[in-house]
Amino acid sequence: MGTQAPLHVQHKKLDWFYAPCFTAFWIVLYMAVVLQQVNHLPTPLTLQDEFTQPDSFITERAENVLLNLTNLGPRVVGSEANEVEAVTLILDQVFKVQNEMNQDYFDIEVDLQVVSGQYMHTSLYHGVQNILAKLSAKNNTSTNYLLINSHFDSTPKSPGASDDGAMVAVMLEILRVMANSKGPLEHPIVFLFNGAEEDGLLASYGFTTQHKWAKNCKVIINLDAAGSGGREILFQSISESSWLMNYYSKVTHPFANAVLEELFQFGLVPSATDFRNFRDYGGMQGFDMAYIQNGYVYHTEFDSFKVYPKASLQNTGDNVLSLAKSLGNAPEMRNINNYGNMEHFIFFDFLGWFMVHYTMNTNLIVNILVCVAALIAIVISLCWISKRADLSLLAIVAQFMLTTFIQTLSLALGAAFSILISYVMDVIGCSMTWFSNNWLICGLYFCPVFFFLGILPAGFLEYTKKYALPLGLRIQLFLHSHCLILIVLTISLTFLNIRSAFMFMVAVFFYAAALIGNLITQLHNKGSWFAIPVIVSQIVPFLYFSYVAEYLYFIFIPVTGRNGGASNPDLLIALIAVIFAILLSGFLIPLYLLFRRTRSIILCSLGVAILFMILAIRPIGTPYTPKLAPQRYTVQHANQLYHNADGSIRSNESAIYLYQQDRHIDIAEEVIVKFKAAHETSTVCNNEATCQLDRPSIFYTPNSLWLPVNEPPGIPYERPVLTLTAKTIMNTPNTVRYNYTLTGPDHMMFFIEPKTSAKIINWSFDKTILSRKELVFTFVHGKNNDAFEFFIDLECHSNNTNTQSLEIV
Structure with missing residues (x-):
């Protein structure tokens, strides 16, 4: 039998210079693996590769299509570029694919x-266009279709x-590859190129509610973007689509996470895609996929x-082609109603290498079992x-409870200090200093958490160093x-049905x-040897958590530049840092207590935080970089x-309306100073509804500016004209019908408000909203610019049915 060292003998600490080596290991791991995988893209195939890989996606061919499409310039609904040139x-x-297909x-x-x-x-929309191509095997009898959608319109200037x-x-190349193959294809695939997404998801709604193929489309792959390239992420699926994950997990380059879906559904990502229409109005199952990298250029000329x-x-081509082939032959598509389980599910990829997915019932079982196993292991350890x-x-x-109190206090102080910094940076006018230089986030918001996770335990151990237990224990x-803290969080979030609980379960596991x-x-x-299994066990979660944090920042940093100025953007960035600092370092920071000069080592994290705060308020902390990370x-x-x-x-009345898209409207000073007067809409309007009538704009925000000018805008086409074409006394007492025609440009907005002595009882529009006091309508026309006709039945409370009873703006 071996002998055990007496407990009163304190195990020798490791030399302090091993601490930088320990830190460097994790930094190198992050840079060599995480950054590599986050930014990894496959080698594009060229036309020469087509001879050896005839059934593969050929990037060069898709690239030529993209070049020709972008050469058309901005493709705004109603423009020649969108309605004629892009459609052609x-x-x-x-038609070229149709002529050359098998x-x-x-x-x-x-x-x-x-x-x-x-x-x-x-x-309201009129004459918007959808281009559709249905690929099916000859003599096909399947009535269940796969739908693949993207939109060819763009925002102004982009x-x-x-x-x-x-x-x-991508869709055109996938259509070509599949049409030139030898199959098989059991279920038809509809390729929908919709021409009006940017104006409010209009074309996809028109397809879903009016097209002859819509009722047959059971599964949707929606393709969109909130950035410029990178890897497309699967960020939304449908509660009934867990069977589809079996197919997505087989794609070549998986990239998906239920955490992002949850954040999107909570409204933390200010965006909407056509997926909503296919899900809500078409009852379809499926996937919503989008680019997220370089979101700075999203909806801009860049x-x-x-x-x-x-x-x-x-x-994208490799992934969607794989999905199209597998779903086009999926036996589940034969009777898709048999494969709905009516529950959410957990899904995530690990560094783009493989997918993990399971149902919420499984999630409940796994989370509870892992937590119980961890608790049993802790109890056994305490008994030993x-x-x-x-x-x-x-x-x-x-002693364990006291230690838990110290650890909880450390976490609370670290989180509070990080959030306090975000508040201070905003108060002094230095918010978003990380907008261009993302690396500032590490020092500003991660290091304070690292500091408190280390300094309180170090002080506690120094204070209790004569305690009977050796340092290692x-x-x-x-x-x-x-x-134990993570177990409590895991169980709490699990019973609140928050799917992101699996992140904490991974750390516990x-x-x-x-x-x-x-x-x-x-x-x-055996002294410090316990640290070896701990370090080895933390490699996988460190890689995963830093990987997720990396692409969450890819999404949310650019989003803060277009999310309005009402909230403090640094708070969101700090909260993400706090959560991932706890997940990443909670089991690593205590290991620094094994080194000599512990407090000096831990103070380095505070020094880094102070250094980064100084850098942030210097010119290096200027939020914007022209063309790369511009202000909006x-x-x-x-x-x-x-x-x-x-x-x-x-x-x-004419005016310049300046809409604030981030926290720094003051930087738009070069625009504001050109005008004699500048009014904040919040100072001239009592509430949002009133403000939309007094200072109407589709870009309304209480913190925006209204700059009165004498000159009306120069419109290179006809101006909006509202014409009363008929006035008819109705059979209903004190009721008059007004018939109007509205002509003008491809985008118009009008407001309808009955005066206090009148009431609208019927009209051409949706009758479910007749009870609203003021109504704001947007009107968009695509290919057709015919006059828009509508009527309003107005009931007055007296026999006086004069024209002052109704106002239209």
């Missing part, structure tokens, strides 16, 4: 849908290379062919320590304490594995015409 380009590509096996049916209607009560031209090019990384086409120290179990438990108590390993090998009784603000030249019920103009 896409149709030419589809006609012995496939049929392609092409349709150009021109659709009009009303969406979400107040969005060439729309990534959003969403690249996805259009979303260009030159900026977009061409290898992203290969990444009690026996080893010849102390009562109650004394060891009391006391450090293990801190590790057990952190695990890997520490529990190390603890069980220590108990079996008895390394926990919308300058809208507005002209308001107030009409009476008879169409006559009561008021005519």
Whole structure:
């Protein structure tokens, strides 16, 4: 039998210079593995590769399509570029595929849908276009289709290379590859190129509610963008689609996470995609996928062919082609209603290497089992320590509870200090200093958490150094304490049905594995050797958590530049840092207590935090970088015409409307100083509804500016004209019907408000919103610019049915 060292002998600490080596190990691991995988893209295939890989996605061919599409310039709904040139380009590509396809096996049916209607009560659209190509095997009898969607329109000023031209090019190449193959294809695939997404998801709604193929489309792959290239992430699925994950898990380059889906559903990502229409109005199952990297250029002139990384086409093409082939032959598609389990599920990829997915029921079982196993391991460890120290179990438990209190206090102070810094930076006008220089986040918001996670335990161990337990065992108590805190979080979040609880479970699982390993090998009784299993066990969670944190910042940093100025953006960035600092370092920081000069080493993290705060308030902390990370603000030249019920103009006012998109509207000073007067909308309006009527704009925000000018905007086409075409006395007492026509440009907005003595009882629009006091409508026309006709039935409370009873702006 071996002998055990007396407990009163304190194990020798490691030399301090090993601490930098320990830190360097994790930094190198992050840079060599995490950054590599986050940014990894496959090698693009060229036309020469087509001879050896005829069934593969060819990037060069898709790249040529994207170049031609972006050369058209911005493709705004109603413009020549969108309604004629882009439609012609896409149709030419589809017809080319149709002429060159394997006609012995496939049929392609092409349709150009021109659709009009009303969406979400107040969005009116007329003549927007959808291009459709249905690929099916000859003599196919399946009535269940796979739908793949992207949009070819773009925002004003933006060439729309990534959003969403690249996805259009990907779909055309996938159509070509599949149509030239020899199958098989059991279920038809509808390729939908929709021409009006940026104006409020109009074209996809028109397809879903009016097209003849829509009712047959059961599964959707929606392709969009919130950045420029990179890897497309699966960020939304549907609660009934867990079976689909079996197919997604087989794609070549998986990239998905239920955490992001949860954040999107909580409204933390200010965006919406066509996926919503296919899900809500079409009842479809499926996937919502989008580019997220380089979100700085999203919806700007910099979303260009030159900026977009061409290898992203290969990444997306490989994945979507794989999904199209597998789902097009999926036996589940034969009777898809049999495969709905009506529950959410957990899904995530590990460094793009493989997928993990399971149902919420499984998640509940796994989370509870892991937590229970970890608790049992902690209890066994405490019992062993009690026996080893010849102390009562109650004394060891009391020491453990005290350690847990210190660890909890450390976490709380670290989080509070990090959040306090975010508040201070905002108060002194230095928010978003990390917007261009993302590395500042590490010192500003991660290091304060690291400092408090280390300094309080170090002080506590110094204060209790004469305690009967040796240093190694006391450090293990801190590790057990952190695990207990994570167990509480895991169980709490699990019972709140928050799927992100699996992140905390992962941390518990890997520490529990190390603890069980220590108990079996008895390394926990051999000085500092217990740290070896702990370090080894933390490699996988460190890689995973830093990987997730990296791409969450990819998303949220650019989002803060377009999320308005009402909230403090540093707070969001700090909260993400706090959560991931706890996950990443909670089991690593206590290991620094094994080194000599512990407090000096830990103080280095505080020094880094102070250094980064100084850098942040210096010029290096300037948020914006021209072309790479520019500031956004919308300058809208507005002209308001107030009409009476008879169409006559009561008021005519023009102004520049400056819409604040981030926390720093003051940086738009070069715009503001050009005008004699600048009014904050919040100072001239009592509430949002009133403000939209007094200072109407589709870009309304209480913190924006209204800059009155004398000159109306120069519109290169006809101005909006509202004409009263008929006035009819109805059979209903005191009721008059007003018939109007509205003509003008492809985008218009109008406000309808009955005066206090009148009430609208019927009209051409959605009747479910008649009870609203004021109504704001947007009108968009695509291919057709015919006059828009509508009527309003107005009931007055007296026999006086004059034109002052109704106002239209």
